[in-house]
Amino acid sequence: MRVMAQVAMVMNLDKCIGCHTCSVTCKQTWTNREGTEYVWFNNVETKPGIGYPKRYEDQERWRGGWVLDRRGKLKLRGGGRVRRLLSLFANPDLPSLDDYYEPITYDYDTLLNAPASEHTPVIRPKSALTGEDTAITWGANWEDDLGGAAEHAPGDPNLAAMTEKVKFEYERTFMFHLPRICEHCLNPACVSACPSGAMYKREEDGIVLVDQDRCRGWRMCVSACPYKKVYANHVTGKAEKCTFCFPRIEAGQPTVCAETCVGRLRYIGLVLYDADAVTAAVSVPDPADLLEAQRAVFLDPHDPAVAAAALEDGVPADWLEAARRSPVHKLISEYRIALPLHPEYRTAPMVWYIPPLSPVLDAVSTSEGDANDPDDVFHAIRDLRIPIEYLASLFTAGDTEVVAGVLMKLASMRGYMRARTVDGTVADDLLAATGMSAAQMEAMYRLLAIAKYDERYVIPAAHREDAAALAAQGAGCSLDVEGGPGMGGEDFHVLPTDNRIRLPLHVADAKEARR
Amino acid sequence: MNTLLWVVLPYAALTVFAVGHAWRWRVDQFGWTTRTTQLLEHRWLRWGSPLFHLGVFAAIAGHALGLLVPKSWTEVIGVSEGLYHAVSVGAGTAAAVMLVVGLGLLLARRFVNGRVRRTTTPTDKLLFAVLTVVIALGVTATVGENLIGAGYDYRETISVWFRGLFRLQPDPVLMADVPLVFQLHALSAFALFAIWPFTRLVHVWSAPIAYLWRPYVVYRRRATPGRPR
Numbered sequence: 001m002r003v004m005a006q007v008a009m010v011m012n013l014d015k016c017i018g019c020h021t022c023s024v025t026c027k028q029t030w031t032n033r034e035g036t037e038y039v040w041f042n043n044v045e046t047k048p049g050i051g052y053p054k055r056y057e058d059q060e061r062w063r064g065g066w067v068l069d070r071r072g073k074l075k076l077r078g079g080g081r082v083r084r085l086l087s088l089f090a091n092p093d094l095p096s097l098d099d100y101y102e103p104i105t106y107d108y109d110t111l112l113n114a115p116a117s118e119h120t121p122v123i124r125p126k127s128a129l130t131g132e133d134t135a136i137t138w139g140a141n142w143e144d145d146l147g148g149a150a151e152h153a154p155g156d157p158n159l160a161a162m163t164e165k166v167k168f169e170y171e172r173t174f175m176f177h178l179p180r181i182c183e184h185c186l187n188p189a190c191v192s193a194c195p196s197g198a199m200y201k202r203e204e205d206g207i208v209l210v211d212q213d214r215c216r217g218w219r220m221c222v223s224a225c226p227y228k229k230v231y232a233n234h235v236t237g238k239a240e241k242c243t244f245c246f247p248r249i250e251a252g253q254p255t256v257c258a259e260t261c262v263g264r265l266r267y268i269g270l271v272l273y274d275a276d277a278v279t280a281a282v283s284v285p286d287p288a289d290l291l292e293a294q295r296a297v298f299l300d301p302h303d304p305a306v307a308a309a310a311l312e313d314g315v316p317a318d319w320l321e322a323a324r325r326s327p328v329h330k331l332i333s334e335y336r337i338a339l340p341l342h343p344e345y346r347t348a349p350m351v352w353y354i355p356p357l358s359p360v361l362d363a364v365s366t367s368e369g370d371a372n373d374p375d376d377v378f379h380a381i382r383d384l385r386i387p388i389e390y391l392a393s394l395f396t397a398g399d400t401e402v403v404a405g406v407l408m409k410l411a412s413m414r415g416y417m418r419a420r421t422v423d424g425t426v427a428d429d430l431l432a433a434t435g436m437s438a439a440q441m442e443a444m445y446r447l448l449a450i451a452k453y454d455e456r457y458v459i460p461a462a463h464r465e466d467a468a469a470l471a472a473q474g475a476g477c478s479l480d481v482e483g484g485p486g487m488g489g490e491d492f493h494v495l496p497t498d499n500r501i502r503l504p505l506h507v508a509d510a511k512e513a514r515r
Numbered sequence: 516m517n518t519l520l521w522v523v524l525p526y527a528a529l530t531v532f533a534v535g536h537a538w539r540w541r542v543d544q545f546g547w548t549t550r551t552t553q554l555l556e557h558r559w560l561r562w563g564s565p566l567f568h569l570g571v572f573a574a575i576a577g578h579a580l581g582l583l584v585p586k587s588w589t590e591v592i593g594v595s596e597g598l599y600h601a602v603s604v605g606a607g608t609a610a611a612v613m614l615v616v617g618l619g620l621l622l623a624r625r626f627v628n629g630r631v632r633r634t635t636t637p638t639d640k641l642l643f644a645v646l647t648v649v650i651a652l653g654v655t656a657t658v659g660e661n662l663i664g665a666g667y668d669y670r671e672t673i674s675v676w677f678r679g680l681f682r683l684q685p686d687p688v689l690m691a692d693v694p695l696v697f698q699l700h701a702l703s704a705f706a707l708f709a710i711w712p713f714t715r716l717v718h719v720w721s722a723p724i725a726y727l728w729r730p731y732v733v734y735r736r737r738a739t740p741g742r743p744r
């Protein structure tokens with residue numbers, strides 16, 4: 001056993017209102033630069049829908065993530081080492097910019113400089129890449145709230161496995177929002193596909209980063225990530241990705257997307273896992289067993305043997321304490337209501353989701369049931385194939401039983417709390433059905449519904465053993481370099497004060513060329 | 516004049532090449548990249564880039580054979596002049612076709628595709644221009660002189676002079692009567708060496724061979740001041 005700590009996230013999808021605050025604050029923080037116009041480290045998709053980039057979940061096409069070869073060994077779906085090197089000159093699995101969208105800006109000068117005229121002047125959309133007139137035909141969030149769903153959503157790869165056809169008429173469909181960031185996987189396909197060894201997983205907290213100084217622009221990570229969460233910066237020629245806001249995490253603060261989330265639905269905390277068990281867990285043959293196998297990799301921080309091993313393996317004592325209080329640990333391992341996104345990609349993703357009950361409740365209401373009556377809801381969960389199969393395709397590699405079980409728990413919690421607060425009774429049958437104690441049920445309710453700030457985020461600050469050296473850094477911030485926030489090998493506030501200068505020859509050139 | 520062209524210029528170019536690389540490596544890791552534009556345009560690149568790169572590999576192998584291996588060595592192992600000529604012209608022509616088609620496609624997308632055109636920097640333009648000249652002259656020499664024309668045995672002159680550069684006793688006289696295309700090809704190649712470290716060509720030195728044997732997942736510790744990494 002080798003104990004490692006991972007900063008992980010859980011999102012409670014029932015609460016996401018699709019406001020995109022997270023995406024916008026993230027973009028303002030990390031990707032509001034030339035070269036990353038089309039990049040959204042955090043994006044929010046409407047499901048069903050084909051997502052961003054288009055149909056990224058279709059791994060037959062994009063060949064991201066891992067598969068088992070004939071001998072049952074893990075290999076990158078995009079091909080082994082030799083094949084990767086042979087596709088350096090042209091990567092057949094790389095999405096093109098049109099699979100994301102053409103970023104645009106507007107010709108604002110027209111508004112300011114237009115002469116007086118009878119009609120109000122209008123501004124035209126211009127391609128942010130070429131500066132030429134362009135028509136806006138797609139975007140990172142084109143399908144917002146099922147807009148255009150009748151036309152596009154049938155292309156959602158998750159619908160392929162469903163036994164009943166989903167109808168996209170207004171009264172008969174269902175939808176929810178799916179916010180996505182990089183999963184900071186335990187078995188990251190991006191890191192494994194990087195020929196330069198520029199990508200790495202941090203030993204201390206598991207955050208996956210791109211060393212901007214070592215990246216050589218081979219763009220293998222972009223295609224290897226099944227979630228398409230590494231992006232090519234077309235100005236610097238380097239890969240960039242979600243950083244889990246590591247400067248904030250190191251200071252004990254939540255990520256920007258989580259901090260600003262209007263629905264307060266994101267949870268951040270530590271999980272402890274056995275690093276030696278990861279490969280075996282993601283190699284189990286039946287995809288339906290992957291969820292359980294991945295759960296089994298997590299260790300219980302309350303177990304004295306685990307605690308002793310953790311200290312031995314260099315996990316600091318205060319981190320161990322934080323792992324015990326971690327909301328993520330509770331939601332995944334104790335209440336078992338959080339599920340990974342597409343475990344069948346075999347990357348062991350570390351952003352998990354509490355599946356939404358709302359599509360079921362909507363269905364109960366439209367079929368004239370009572371969404372507040374647990375029995376009606378239970379029946380619906382048992383009988384509805386849509387949307388249960390759909391959720392199973394997202395979160396459990398198709399196992400509807402697991403999804404139904406989680407939804408039952410959520411429905412029971414509603415029923416239990418309703419009985420307690422409205423009728424003043426204790427619904428023992430619901431406790432028995434979920435196998436939870438009254439105290440557990442109420443604690444889960446508190447975590448999900450009250451969701452206090454310091455219960456949602458239990459983030460131990462990083463250990464900086466040498467504070468003097470930190471102070472010696474002065475006020476300089478290496479995030480200020482041209483072309484990119486410092487996702488370098490050195491973390492930004494501990495950049496050694498050597499006298500290397502950054503000389504982005506090409507960036508300067510590119511600027512020049514644009515003038 | 517001969518000394519200037521065939522001694523001073525080559526050494527100057529090679530010095531810039533070496534010093535330039537050392538300097539760039541030290542100060543500009545962030546700019547050291549292929550600067551791929553596949554994201555912006557992939558249809559032309561899909562054919563152009565592999566063709567060009569394979570053509571370059573073939574050309575490099577051919578040059579290594581023709582320039583570095585003395586004629587006496589191949590004669591010792593029984594390769595006649597006729598056989599050598601046939602092989603070099605045959606393989607050279609194949610490489611030339613790949614290079615011309617590949618570079619043509621890559622150049623065309625730089626002009627035709629607005630997105631790629633806008634990201635093309637002045638350095639890129641210089642690089643493309645020099646590359647085109649070097650390749651055009653090389654192809655003319657191989658196809659024009661040696662395939663269609665009478666043929667020229669560069670191994671008696673150019674190769675000897677070239678090896679002399681590395682033995683620090685280059686003989687400029689050897690180059691004096693070499694046909695003009697070969698002379699210009701050699702000079703333009705040294706121009707390419709001189710601009711190399713300042714262009715995206717530096718990505719050549721980062722060919723990620725080590726990927727073949729390193730473990731898949733890379734772990735690194737967070738940098739902490741005062742602790743060596």
Ligand code: SF4
Nearest residue numbers: 182183185189190225
């Ligand atoms: S989700 Fe993140 S860590 Fe996982 S493969 Fe993609 S980029 Fe890598």
Ligand code: SF4
Nearest residue numbers: 016019020022261263
């Ligand atoms: S800010 Fe929160 S509620 Fe709004 S879209 Fe993002 S995750 Fe959903």
